[in-house]
Amino acid sequence: MVDADPQPTEQPAQQPLLRMRGIVKEFPGARALDGVDLEVRPGEVHCLLGQNGAGKSTLIKTLAGAHQPTAGEILIDEEPVVIANPVAALRLGIATIYQELDVVDGLTVAENIYLGHELATGGVTRRSEAARNTRKILDRLGHKEISPHREVGSLPAAGKQIVQLARALSRDARVVIMDEPSAVLDSEEVGNLHRIVRELTADGVAVVYISHRLEEIRQLGDRITVLKDGRTVAESLTVADTPTKELIQLMTGRSVEYAFPDRPGVAEDAAPVLQVEGLGLGDVFADVSLTVRAGEIVGLAGLVGSGRSEILETIYGARKATSGTVRVGGKRLRSGVDAAVSAGIGLCPEERKSQGLILDEPVYRNITLSTFSRMARAGLLDERAERAAAREQVEALDLRPAGVERSARTLSGGNQQKALLARWLVHGCRVLLLDEPTRGVDVGARAEIYNLIRRLADDGAAVVVVSSEIPEVLGLADRVLVISDGKAVHEGPAREIDEHAVLDLVMEGSVA
Amino acid sequence: MSQRSALMGPALRMGGLVLALVLLVVVGVATGGERFWSFGNFTTILSLAAVIGVVSIGMTFVITSGGIDLSVGSVLGLASIWASTLATQYAAEDYGWWVIVVTAMAVGLGAGLVNGALIAYGKVPAFIATLAMLAAARGLAEIIAGRRTQVVQVDAFFDVFQAKPLGLPVIVWIFVVVAAAGWFLLNRTTFGRRTVAVGGNPEASRLAGIKIKRHTLYLYALSGLAAGIGGVMILARTTAGSSTNGLFYELDAIAAVVVGGTLLVGGRGTITGTVLGVLIFATLTNVFVINNIDSSVQAIAKGAIIVFAVLLQQWFASRERVSAT
Ligand SMILES: Nc1ncnc2c1ncn2[C@@H]1O[C@H](COP(=O)(O)OP(=O)(O)OP(=O)(O)O)[C@@H](O)[C@H]1O
Ligand SMILES: [Mg+2]
Numbered sequence: 074m075v076d077a078d079p080q081p082t083e084q085p086a087q088q089p090l091l092r093m094r095g096i097v098k099e100f101p102g103a104r105a106l107d108g109v110d111l112e113v114r115p116g117e118v119h120c121l122l123g124q125n126g127a128g129k130s131t132l133i134k135t136l137a138g139a140h141q142p143t144a145g146e147i148l149i150d151e152e153p154v155v156i157a158n159p160v161a162a163l164r165l166g167i168a169t170i171y172q173e174l175d176v177v178d179g180l181t182v183a184e185n186i187y188l189g190h191e192l193a194t195g196g197v198t199r200r201s202e203a204a205r206n207t208r209k210i211l212d213r214l215g216h217k218e219i220s221p222h223r224e225v226g227s228l229p230a231a232g233k234q235i236v237q238l239a240r241a242l243s244r245d246a247r248v249v250i251m252d253e254p255s256a257v258l259d260s261e262e263v264g265n266l267h268r269i270v271r272e273l274t275a276d277g278v279a280v281v282y283i284s285h286r287l288e289e290i291r292q293l294g295d296r297i298t299v300l301k302d303g304r305t306v307a308e309s310l311t312v313a314d315t316p317t318k319e320l321i322q323l324m325t326g327r328s329v330e331y332a333f334p335d336r337p338g339v340a341e342d343a344a345p346v347l348q349v350e351g352l353g354l355g356d357v358f359a360d361v362s363l364t365v366r367a368g369e370i371v372g373l374a375g376l377v378g379s380g381r382s383e384i385l386e387t388i389y390g391a392r393k394a395t396s397g398t399v400r401v402g403g404k405r406l407r408s409g410v411d412a413a414v415s416a417g418i419g420l421c422p423e424e425r426k427s428q429g430l431i432l433d434e435p436v437y438r439n440i441t442l443s444t445f446s447r448m449a450r451a452g453l454l455d456e457r458a459e460r461a462a463a464r465e466q467v468e469a470l471d472l473r474p475a476g477v478e479r480s481a482r483t484l485s486g487g488n489q490q491k492a493l494l495a496r497w498l499v500h501g502c503r504v505l506l507l508d509e510p511t512r513g514v515d516v517g518a519r520a521e522i523y524n525l526i527r528r529l530a531d532d533g534a535a536v537v538v539v540s541s542e543i544p545e546v547l548g549l550a551d552r553v554l555v556i557s558d559g560k561a562v563h564e565g566p567a568r569e570i571d572e573h574a575v576l577d578l579v580m581e582g583s584v585a
Numbered sequence: 586m587s588q589r590s591a592l593m594g595p596a597l598r599m600g601g602l603v604l605a606l607v608l609l610v611v612v613g614v615a616t617g618g619e620r621f622w623s624f625g626n627f628t629t630i631l632s633l634a635a636v637i638g639v640v641s642i643g644m645t646f647v648i649t650s651g652g653i654d655l656s657v658g659s660v661l662g663l664a665s666i667w668a669s670t671l672a673t674q675y676a677a678e679d680y681g682w683w684v685i686v687v688t689a690m691a692v693g694l695g696a697g698l699v700n701g702a703l704i705a706y707g708k709v710p711a712f713i714a715t716l717a718m719l720a721a722a723r724g725l726a727e728i729i730a731g732r733r734t735q736v737v738q739v740d741a742f743f744d745v746f747q748a749k750p751l752g753l754p755v756i757v758w759i760f761v762v763v764a765a766a767g768w769f770l771l772n773r774t775t776f777g778r779r780t781v782a783v784g785g786n787p788e789a790s791r792l793a794g795i796k797i798k799r800h801t802l803y804l805y806a807l808s809g810l811a812a813g814i815g816g817v818m819i820l821a822r823t824t825a826g827s828s829t830n831g832l833f834y835e836l837d838a839i840a841a842v843v844v845g846g847t848l849l850v851g852g853r854g855t856i857t858g859t860v861l862g863v864l865i866f867a868t869l870t871n872v873f874v875i876n877n878i879d880s881s882v883q884a885i886a887k888g889a890i891i892v893f894a895v896l897l898q899q900w901f902a903s904r905e906r907v908s909a910t
Contacts, residue, residue, distance in 0.1 A: 427789075433852055
């Protein structure tokens with residue numbers, strides 16, 4: 074059907090597999106796409122680039138049959154097609170990995186992967202065959218350890234992402250669309266992902282790849298289409314010929330300094346704000362000790378599944394520690410989230426949709442979710458104060474669109490992340506625990522968020538950051554803790570260690 | 586623009602409910618004439634609506650939070666029995682009519698606290714916990730009553746409850762006050778905000794520092810208290826406590842709440858909608874009674890209305906969301 078060609082980009086005359094022309098998508102009250110063109114060839118990795126809210130996810134949802142375009146044309150093999158629903162998209166050979174996790178928590182890994190195209194004879198599912206195939210796919214993804222019979226709800230975010238990936242691979246698609254697949258993955262996982270993508274393209278499959286990590290696009294992409302405010306501003310640029318600076322310029326309309334804020338250094342006599350001693354949680358992690366002083370940012374580096382998120386959640390009281398103590402400002406914390414919040418701890422959770430936001434509530438109420446009680450007088454809400462506080466943060470974080478009345482559901486992924494950060498900015502935390510704070514955030518806003526975190530620390534907050542991007546941890550934090558297999562295997566100043574050293578430590582730890 | 590379209594949904598829904606009510610009134614006038622269109626009959630409709638109404642206000646909170654309370658009918662029955670036992674009546678003769686009121690409310694509150702504790706701290710699903718209470722409270726009511734009705738003979742009680750300020754029975758005024766208080770509580774207070782938040786996303790609410798267990802306890806206590814108040818009101822209306830008081834009220838209340846536009850999955854609640862839902866069902870019953878139509882037909886019509894309302898709700902929801910993110 075499709076001739077495999079190892080270097081398709083070298084042949085400009087090749088017929089495109091997929092073409093979108095003048096795509097417009099209107100939502101009640103918002104025009105998300107305003108004339109987008111896209112052309113994808115077989116065997117290429119076509120990257121979609123654009124700021125938060127540019128319309129990338131909306132575009133691929135029209136391809137996946139999740140949205141109907143208001144106007145415009147979609148052609149496959151130069152034939153116009155109508156993609157009425159997700160099933161139609163799959164029939165046309167388009168498989169999609171959505172930005173937001175869309176797995177069913179109550180089903181097993183195998184059931185999720187074959188959801189909607191169950192292997193069945195006369196309505197009876199062929200479970201062992203499904204399990205066998207699932208094992209094969211997971212093996213290919215480098216995840217033998219995930220059992221096909223495991224309930225998906227018990228997997229961490231990255232594991233769920235793997236399941237989504239496996240699901241797309243189970244479909245034998247001609248076009249695989251990936252909306253920020255690497256956002257929750259650590260460097261090893263990202264390596265795996267890239268290998269899979271290359272295998273796919275070698276077979277002639279086209280991959281549409283969305284990411285905010287520009288280095289990754291450099292490594293992986295063949296061509297790039299840039300979106301800005303719902304329009305295509307540059308179509309099919311060749312990755313090799315386009316400098317990063319130009320890409321940023323195209324995306325943001327300005328040039329952004331992609332640098333980490335200065336580290337002023339923490340005074341030796343600064344008071345310890347957060348003191349964690351011998352903290353443990355069952356067999357997830359054990360004996361984690363950590364002191365964060367006022368003005369200090371501590372980064373936790375490690376592989377996905379090494380227990381970093383669980384450490385944050387346990388400090389926060391969202392999980393019940395099986396050993397150890399947490400002190401804030403010298404005072405021992407009672408267990409429970411509400412005690413942590415009243416002691417001035419804030420947590421930006423890893424999964425913003427399921428753990429962070431109330432999607433059908435307005436943005437301002439999401440921002441004031443942990444402060445509305447405090448703003449209230451005698452139990453009476455002060456919505457005026459809430460809106461004012463929310464607006465202030467929306468402006469500070471450049472959250473777009475700026476209206477605070479719209480529901481959180483209508484925000485793009487990166488903007489939802491900003492809304493979550495805004496919640497704790499309003500709260501004014503003494504201790505801020507950030508789990509993947511820049512997940513899905515665009516380059517421009519990323520720099521803003523780094524500055525903001527640093528400013529919070531300068532104002533006396535103690536910050537703990539978990540990130541799967543090691544350069545981010547090393548660039549932002551004053552001190553790093555390397556976590557491997559639920560144990561802290563290294564602690565030291567961030568300046569004195571580099572990415573390779575961190576990776577070595579992580580590997581050693583998991584072998585030992 | 587986006588603000589307006591966000592507000593359009595609820596406004597449209599309320600418009601639809603008002604329209605349904607107006608249609609019912611038109612049918613009532615057309616088929617019943619004077620017998621329907623009279624002050625006396627309106628008082629009848631409102632008295633009928635009042636008891637279910639108060640119970641439904643409590644139910645609105647529970648459903649908005651993503652829960653359900655199946656026990657309200659039985660708890661109402663138990664409260665009415667307990668408040669009309671001879672012992673309570675003697676005490677009321679000695680100390681005052683309020684003993685009856687306080688007893689019923691305390692019984693309702695107590696049952697609600699048991700529900701809430703089981704659900705919040707015992708991690709029993711709301712459906713199961715309140716189903717158990719539905720059975721247990723009814724059984725207890727039967728034991729206390731010995732399957733007899735207990736006529737209230739405390740004159741002071743009726744002096745208070747059979748008065749008609751501004752021409753309307755006291756129980757109608759109780760409904761008005763409870764509905765107004767419920768609206769205020771849901772829309773203007775931190776309690777209401779927590780209720781909506783917990784219904785919208787319990788995990789996110791918990792991680793934002795809301796004490797969801799304690800709040801759950803309060804919610805079921807509130808619903809129980811409303812059922813207790815309903816118990817007093819039914820004593821005032823029928824003058825007797827009976828173990829069959831409030832039978833199937835949980836279904837009527839849930840129907841009124843859902844028809845009113847509160848989402849059964851939680852996260853959105855409307856007191857105004859509940860009040861309209863209660864009035865619609867009360868008027869419907871009244872129109873059927875006036876026309877001597879069999880109560881089985883009535884039940885079928887009720888069922889049809891519920892299904893229609895839920896379909897309408899889903900249609901609105903799908904228009905608002907367009908498609909999930
Ligand atoms: N259901 C909806 N209703 C109204 N507006 C919406 C809806 N979904 C998306 N939008 C708007 O459409 C625009 C594009 O959103 P989209 O999710 O496609 O952005 P994106 O490029 O994927 O951003 P990100 O990098 O943050 O994921 C945004 O302004 C967003 O607020
Ligand atoms: Mg997106």
